[in-house]
Amino acid sequence: MDELKLKAAQAAIRYIQEGDIVGIGTGSTTNFFIQEIAKSNIAINGLVASSAATLQLLHDYNLPVFALNDVMLDVYVDGADACNDMRQLIKGGGGALTQEKVLAAASPKFVCIVDITKTKGFFQHFVPIEVIPMAKGHVAREIVKLGGRPELRLNYTTDNGNVIIDVHGLDLSQPMTMESRINNIAGVLENGIFANNYADILLVADSDNVSVIQG
Numbered sequence: 001m002d003e004l005k006l007k008a009a010q011a012a013i014r015y016i017q018e019g020d021i022v023g024i025g026t027g028s029t030t031n032f033f034i035q036e037i038a039k040s041n042i043a044i045n046g047l048v049a050s051s052a053a054t055l056q057l058l059h060d061y062n063l064p065v066f067a068l069n070d071v072m073l074d075v076y077v078d079g080a081d082a083c084n085d086m087r088q089l090i091k092g093g094g095g096a097l098t099q100e101k102v103l104a105a106a107s108p109k110f111v112c113i114v115d116i117t118k119t120k121g122f123f124q125h126f127v128p129i130e131v132i133p134m135a136k137g138h139v140a141r142e143i144v145k146l147g148g149r150p151e152l153r154l155n156y157t158t159d160n161g162n163v164i165i166d167v168h169g170l171d172l173s174q175p176m177t178m179e180s181r182i183n184n185i186a187g188v189l190e191n192g193i194f195a196n197n198y199a200d201i202l203l204v205a206d207s208d209n210v211s212v213i214q215g
């Protein structure tokens with residue numbers, strides 16, 4: 001699968017231009033993209049990281065890094081755990097969903113890079129939710145009312161000091177509605193449904209080629 005993730009990452013390079021400020025997601029696919037950016041000769045202005053892990057990798061490659069508060073993004077590149085043909089995503093497998101959604105919202109262009117396996121099972125996928133620790137019991141009870149089965153991600157704290165509740169069994173037939181409903185629960189910081197902030201361009205790598213899905 002790494003081979004396909006690398007292919008998707010390589011295909012995303014064509015969306016990066018000289019002088020760009022590039023937001024960068026979190027995960028193994030975006031790690032390949034960071035490697036490709038470092039190898040390329042494109043004179044980008046700099047990058048904005050979505051997590052401590054991504055920030056560390058950017059430093060390891062000696063790439064120029066900015067804080068989001070100091071710059072305007074030109075493009076955001078990230079992977080996903082699942083996607084549908086409307087370019088809506090489920091993210092947060094790596095726990096960085098809140099910063100990822102902020103960067104997706106702050107960027108005029110969101111390029112999502114996935115291997116073909118991510119195109120299967122969107123509607124059955126669990127939804128990660130970042131929750132402030134004192135609210136986890138309350139949030140879990142409200143999630144049950146929405147039809148979900150909450151499971152606390154064990155031994156895990158987000159970069160923001162919060163917990164992740166992975167929610168199984170939700171009805172995702174109306175992703176935008178479910179995204180809003182979950183975020184309306186007091187104590188929820190953000191959830192991993194990217195239906196309002198869907199990808200502008202979805203690059204899907206399979207063994208033959210990379211498909212470009214866009215509006």
Ligand code: 5RP
Nearest residue numbers: 027028029079092093094096
């Ligand atoms: C992290 C994410 C990742 O984009 C998602 O988990 C995909 O990861 P990978 O590229 O390793 O398959 O949402 O919060």
